[in-house]
Amino acid sequence: MDALSHPLQRLQAWLLPWRCLLCGAAGADGLDLCRACAAELPRNHHCCARCALPLPGSVASCGACQRKPPPWQAAWAPFRYGWPLDRLEARYKFGRELAAGRTLAELWQRLPPPLARPALILPVPLHRARLRQRGYNQALELARPVGRALGIPVRHDVLLRARATAAQTELDAAMRRRNVRGAFALRDPVALPAHVAVLDDVMTTGATLAECARVLRRAGVARVDVWALARAPSPRGR
Incomplete structure (x- = not known):
């Protein structure tokens, strides 16, 4: 249309x-x-099917996923985190420029989704202190229009960030994993569908999404996928 x-x-x-x-x-x-x-805007056309890491066109999966598969089934990240998308993302996330967020959400929902559709989208939650400071959850504001476009419900009241964590931006991969360990929980016992997608704005090492996926798997979700607007091309380890 x-x-x-x-x-x-x-x-x-x-x-x-x-x-x-x-x-x-x-x-x-x-x-x-x-x-x-x-x-x-850098598209992520050739990437690892499991973690969406940008790869040469002839490679199907990255070495890290072959050695140790992540706790999710598949990843969808239609853009690479690079110029000029990174500028729009920074203005949206840190500059409180909601027009940039609307543009990013519109771009995302126009792209072909994965063939395997989840029954529910769960945005990565912010801790209440960070939410008060920022004024909005950037993952939720992206998830809502994407969910509407795909006809998939979005729930922001399922996953909870149970404790405040340091910003991941300046941490290496190992520190990111430690930083978010045990940081997420389910708000209340809730019946979850067999297939769920956890959505975030940017996926760097995957530590945050992995911790969310583990919580959902422990709660009995059979398949967890991870969705992010953009994937960082060169994470420093998993």
């Missing part, structure tokens, strides 16, 4: 024309991105 096919969308385009968040030119295709900047 064309981005301007709905009358309300045409009215919005007339009253509030889209403007590229990266270069300031006129937006295109119903996005606050021009076509040139949208074309520069």
Whole structure:
């Protein structure tokens, strides 16, 4: 469907024309991105089927997953975390620029989803202190439009970040694992479907998503997938 096919969308385009968040030119295709900047967003076309790590086109899975498979079944990360997507993501996550988040969510929901659809999407939760500080959960705000587009329910009241953790940004892989160990729990006993996806904005080493997946597997979920908007291309170990 064309981005301007709905009358309300045409009215919005007339009253509030889209403007590229990266270069300031006129937006295109119903996005606050021009076509040139949208074309520069790094797609994750060739990646490990298990963890979405970007790989050469002829390689099906990364060495880390072959040696020690992660606690989830499959990963979907349609973009690589690199220029200029990383700029939009930083402005959304740390700069409180919700327009960047809406643009990222719109980009994500336009892409073909995995063939195996989960019955439920669970965004990675923030600790209540971090939520008060930031004002919104960036994973939840991405999950809602993606879930609507795919017809999959999104629940933000299932997973709980039981304790505050240090920001993962400056930690190496081993420190990230220790930082989130035991940090997540289920809010209350709840009947969960057999297939669930845990969603985050960016996947770097996978430590946060892995800890969430372990909680769900221990609760009896047969299959956990992990979804992230973008995958970092060179994590420092798993």
